[in-house]
Amino acid sequence: MFHKIKKEELTWGESLGQGSFTKIFKGKREEYIDCDSHQMDVLLKVLDHTHRNYSESLFEAASIMSQISHKHLILVYGICAVNKDNIMVQEYVKHGALDIYLKKNKNKSRVNISWKLEVAKQLGYAMNFLEDKRIVHGNICAKNILLTREGDAMTGLPPFIKLSDPGISITILPIEGKLRIDRIPWVAPECIGNPRNLSLESDKWSFGTTLWEIFSPGDLPLNSLEPSQKLQFYQDYLRLPAPKWSELAHLINQCMAYQYSLRPCFRAIIRDLNRLITSDYELLSDLPPSEI
Numbered sequence: 001m002f003h004k005i006k007k008e009e010l011t012w013g014e015s016l017g018q019g020s021f022t023k024i025f026k027g028k029r030e031e032y033i034d035c036d037s038h039q040m041d042v043l044l045k046v047l048d049h050t051h052r053n054y055s056e057s058l059f060e061a062a063s064i065m066s067q068i069s070h071k072h073l074i075l076v077y078g079i080c081a082v083n084k085d086n087i088m089v090q091e092y093v094k095h096g097a098l099d100i101y102l103k104k105n106k107n108k109s110r111v112n113i114s115w116k117l118e119v120a121k122q123l124g125y126a127m128n129f130l131e132d133k134r135i136v137h138g139n140i141c142a143k144n145i146l147l148t149r150e151g152d153a154m155t156g157l158p159p160f161i162k163l164s165d166p167g168i169s170i171t172i173l174p175i176e177g178k179l180r181i182d183r184i185p186w187v188a189p190e191c192i193g194n195p196r197n198l199s200l201e202s203d204k205w206s207f208g209t210t211l212w213e214i215f216s217p218g219d220l221p222l223n224s225l226e227p228s229q230k231l232q233f234y235q236d237y238l239r240l241p242a243p244k245w246s247e248l249a250h251l252i253n254q255c256m257a258y259q260y261s262l263r264p265c266f267r268a269i270i271r272d273l274n275r276l277i278t279s280d281y282e283l284l285s286d287l288p289p290s291e292i
């Protein structure tokens with residue numbers, strides 16, 4: 001399962017924003033290693049009181065991430081359940097969530113094609129690790145990618161990301177509820193009607209949507225559509241607006257195949273990303289990011 005953390009170990013810091021059912025805070029965790037105390041930065045993910053009935057799902061998310069360790073997966077220290085609060089304690093990642101970072105650095109030269117391809121490849125490695133272990137994440141999106149290191153084009157230092165925990169699973173969201181429709185187009189079509197269809201294949205669909213997010217600076221896919229139109233998008237087998245870079249568009253559409261058995265495995269996805277990295281995308285690199 002997961003380690004139980006005492007509330008006395010934790011010191012609360014500033015609020016860092018919120019996820020869909022949680023609020024996040026910076027914090028410190030006091031821990032004693034061979035009887036001298038160490039203070040480490042942690043991220044405290046607190047389940048909203050109004051969603052206390054979802055605590056099972058928060059524990060499940062913590063449990064999945066606690067069972068495995070990989071350099072591109074977030075480290076979860078444990079859960080602190082104190083009176084009404086359920087708190088997931090995880091490593092503090094310096095630069096926060098990728099979706100916000102991409103918006104903030106929309107036209108910065110640092111966040112260029114090779115930077116984005118490197119982030120996509122690292123996410124592919126994390127997903128390949130989960131696929132090999134037959135572990136379904138269930139909530140792959142740019143908001144759940146955390147930036148440990150920004151990278152530096154001058155010195156060629158690449159960025160470094162970690163995949164966050166999946167948070168509250170869609171399997172417990174009310175059926176035709178808005179909350180589930182809001183996950184379109186990240187959640188695979190076969191999971192909208194029946195979230196029990198969450199699988200290794202549905203993670204591939206979400207990876208495709210996340211690739212689209214990474215390369216479309218800060219835009220949210222289908223952001224302008226009403227919930228009913230989002231459902232219609234799947235019923236009409238529609239596709240996201242293709243990036244100009246046709247090889248990238250092809251990879252995104254392969255991951256977002258409506259027929260889930262046609263979606264490539266992550267080994268193939270990583271191979272294709274490596275081809276994009278070595279391809280002559282230099283031709284593209286003098287295009288403004290929005291032109292990709």
Ligand SMILES: N#Cc1ccc(Nc2nc(N)cc(-n3cnc(CCO)c3)n2)cc1
Pocket residue numbers: 016018019024043074090091092093094095096097143144145146164
């Ligand atoms: N300004 C700022 C700033 C904000 C956050 C962090 N650090 C951090 N560390 C983590 N382990 C997780 C997250 N996090 C962010 N959004 C979510 C919800 C979706 O998962 C999780 N942020 C660092 C700087």
